[in-house]
Amino acid sequence: xxxEYAVEDENGILFSTPGFDPANITxxxxxQSGKTLLICDPNTDQVALLERLREAEEMISAKxxxxxxxxxxxxxxxxxxxxxxxxxxxxxxxxxxxxxALDKIETASNHLLxxxxxxxxxxxxxxxxxxxxxxxxxxxxxxxxxxxxxxPLIEQKGHRFLLDTDGVECEVYxxxxxxxxxxxxxxxxxxxxxxxxxxxxxxxxxxxxxxxxRRVLLFRCADNGIxxxxxxxxxxxxxxxxVENSTVSKIEGTxxxxxxxxxxxxxxxxxxxxxxxxxxxxxxxxxIPLRPDxxxxxxxxxxxxxxxxxxxxxxxxxxxxxxxxxxxxxCTLVPTTADAFSVLADANIRNEVFDAVILGQRxxxxxxxxxxxxxxxxxxxxxxxxxxxxxxxxxxxxERCGIEHFVPLPVFRYSLAKGISxxxxxxEEDSGAAGYPDLNGRRILLAEDNFxxxxxxxxxxxxxxxxxxxxxxxxxxxxxxxSEPEQAFSMVLMDxxxxxxxxxxxTRRIRASEKAYGASIPxxxxxxxxxxxxxxxxxxxxxxxxxxxxxxxxxxxxxxQQIRV
Numbered sequence: 001x002x003x004e005y006a007v008e009d010e011n012g013i014l015f016s017t018p019g020f021d022p023a024n025i026t027x028x029x030x031x032q033s034g035k036t037l038l039i040c041d042p043n044t045d046q047v048a049l050l051e052r053l054r055e056a057e058e059m060i061s062a063k064x065x066x067x068x069x070x071x072x073x074x075x076x077x078x079x080x081x082x083x084x085x086x087x088x089x090x091x092x093x094x095x096x097x098x099x100x101a102l103d104k105i106e107t108a109s110n111h112l113l114x115x116x117x118x119x120x121x122x123x124x125x126x127x128x129x130x131x132x133x134x135x136x137x138x139x140x141x142x143x144x145x146x147x148x149x150x151x152p153l154i155e156q157k158g159h160r161f162l163l164d165t166d167g168v169e170c171e172v173y174x175x176x177x178x179x180x181x182x183x184x185x186x187x188x189x190x191x192x193x194x195x196x197x198x199x200x201x202x203x204x205x206x207x208x209x210x211x212x213x214r215r216v217l218l219f220r221c222a223d224n225g226i227x228x229x230x231x232x233x234x235x236x237x238x239x240x241x242x243v244e245n246s247t248v249s250k251i252e253g254t255x256x257x258x259x260x261x262x263x264x265x266x267x268x269x270x271x272x273x274x275x276x277x278x279x280x281x282x283x284x285x286x287x288i289p290l291r292p293d294x295x296x297x298x299x300x301x302x303x304x305x306x307x308x309x310x311x312x313x314x315x316x317x318x319x320x321x322x323x324x325x326x327x328x329x330x331c332t333l334v335p336t337t338a339d340a341f342s343v344l345a346d347a348n349i350r351n352e353v354f355d356a357v358i359l360g361q362r363x364x365x366x367x368x369x370x371x372x373x374x375x376x377x378x379x380x381x382x383x384x385x386x387x388x389x390x391x392x393x394x395x396x397x398x399e400r401c402g403i404e405h406f407v408p409l410p411v412f413r414y415s416l417a418k419g420i421s422x423x424x425x426x427x428e429e430d431s432g433a434a435g436y437p438d439l440n441g442r443r444i445l446l447a448e449d450n451f452x453x454x455x456x457x458x459x460x461x462x463x464x465x466x467x468x469x470x471x472x473x474x475x476x477x478x479x480x481x482x483s484e485p486e487q488a489f490s491m492v493l494m495d496x497x498x499x500x501x502x503x504x505x506x507t508r509r510i511r512a513s514e515k516a517y518g519a520s521i522p523x524x525x526x527x528x529x530x531x532x533x534x535x536x537x538x539x540x541x542x543x544x545x546x547x548x549x550x551x552x553x554x555x556x557x558x559x560x561q562q563i564r565v
Contacts, residue, residue, distance in 0.1 A: 004019045005039045020038070074116075080104060080107075088101040109550075113550065130264075132176040133536070134176070135174065137173060138412070140171060140408060140415035143205065144408030146184050146188065153189060157199070159201050162201075163203050164202070165412070166206075167207070170292045172414055180288070187261065189257075190257070190258070190282075195225030196225065200223065204219075205217070215291075216287050217287070217289075218285065218287050219285070219286045219288070221284045222282070224280070227276045227278045228274075228277075268288050268289070270287050271287050302421065304328065305329050306331075306332075307332070308340060308344065309331055309332065309334070309360060310359055310363050310370070311360030312360070313362040316360060326413075344377075344378060354381055356420060357378075357384070359384065359385050369401075371398070372402065382423040383423075385398055386407045387409060439560065443467045443488060444493060445469050445481060446461070447474060447492070447495055447503060448498075449498040450495075453495070456551060457493065460551065460553060461560075466490070474498050474505055474506030475506070477492070477506050481515065491523075491524070492522070493524055495527055496534075503525060504541040507542045522563075523543045525545070525547065
């Protein structure tokens with residue numbers, strides 16, 4: 001007999017197959033939603049049918065949960081933004097209250113942007129549209145960026161944080177540095193979030209060789225936080241899952257992070273392993289296969305150079321000795337400011353010159369104050385700062401103190417050699433106020449169709465002193481470029497989605513222009529399209545790089561630094 005079935009709820013039968021007869025019901029299956037599956041004359045396909053119905057019920061429940069959580073998580077920061085904006089306008093003459101409101105608006109905005117990015121990532125991953133970039137990156141720079149992000153969170157909760165990089169052999173790789181940073185920041189942030197104040201978090205990074213010329217990057221993060229149950233570990237990669245524990249309250253997060261982490265690691269061909277016990281902490285190990293970049297590094301340019309290094313940390317001193325011995329560099333290590341001044345004074349007496357002075361992480365006085373004194377006393381000696389601070393935030397003060405270049409912590413061979421070479425070779429140009437370059441006399445072509453975005457960009461760029469010529473679409477941008485004489489513009493900032501002519505076509509026409517400098521003028525995409533395929537498309541159209549919206553002022557400054565006056 002042909003199988004027939006129906007689905008009913010408390011109000012009766014919702015639907016049924018044409019030959020269903022309630023008198024012939026042989027089995028019933030109930031579900032949490034209150035619906036019941038009624039089966040007549042079940043056959044061998046019954047189990048598969050039940051499983052499909054369960055999957056459908058779970059999918060409906062997951063979507064309802066997703067929308068409910070999404071509504072709550074997006075409204076929370078949005079309410080803060082709206083509320084603080086109202087308060088700022090109400091107390092517009094009270095600088096302290098306006099400043100406090102703006103700080104809270106910035107925090108809420110960043111949280112909302114993070115949530116939106118997570119949802120977009122989930123959408124693109126699930127639809128199979130997420131593409132990974134494959135560009136060269138320095139592991140030292142990647143880890144420094146991560147430390148800059150997580151350092152305020154760690155300090156706020158008073159955690160003891162250790163980063164061990166002794167197992168790193170290869171320092172430059174090809175891969176998607178942005179996605180790797182997203183993965184590692186998520187793991188460390190979770191450790192900070194779910195570890196009570198005064199806890200400890202240990203992170204180690206190492207790499208090993210594999211067959212086929214690749215290496216496996218091993219990232220491990222262990223904490224002594226609240227831990228997770230075996231039951232929760234089974235659901236940890238399910239969207240919107242969060243640890244619930246009475247010892248931790250008001251923990252913010254979308255619950256999407258670990259799901260995204262797992263999917264990205266899978267796309268990279270890697271693995272993730274999580275070990276945890278309630279009350280005993282969590283240990284996360286991630287392995288990612290990467291292709292090493294074996295191109296020539298900067299260290300070949302340092303042989304024979306004479307350096308003075310101020311550093312009191314014995315472990316860092318040992319690192320410097322090992323690196324500089326390999327480079328055949330003449331290095332003098334001193335632990336105190338007094339020793340440094342004595343060495344420099346003796347060098348003057350002997351008519352000797354140091355190629356650079358390195359200000360280490362641990363010295364007995366403020367790094368900036370020492371730099372200022374050294375610069376006044378020995379103005380021709382380049383000064384190099386080694387720090388875990390965000391260079392964009394301290395750059396203005398550092399350059400006013402005479403510091404030529406910056407090497408991020410943790411110290412790696414590649415970034416150290418690159419920083420020293422750059423400082424010795426040329427040193428960076430003087431910067432204008434607040435770290436902005438002085439671009440007086442330069443002209444920038446800005447193509448942006450959105451009035452508010454154009455106004456924001458004009459306001460930021462005006463600080464540099466450059467003359468900014470706006471265009472409301474790609475066609476107008478091309479016309480302005482063609483109508484001006486050679487070398488009229490120093491840079492083009494190009495929106496991508498514009499009416500009449502988009503940014504990609506406008507860029508292609510500028511590159512093909514009869515103007516000789518059209519082939520070489522820096523053109524940067526400035527757009528909300530921030531996925532790897534969008535960046536690749538911008539490159540293919542002839543753009544030099546990509547700036548994401550909302551505009552990251554620090555990233556914009558780095559791009560503007562390329563304009564030479």
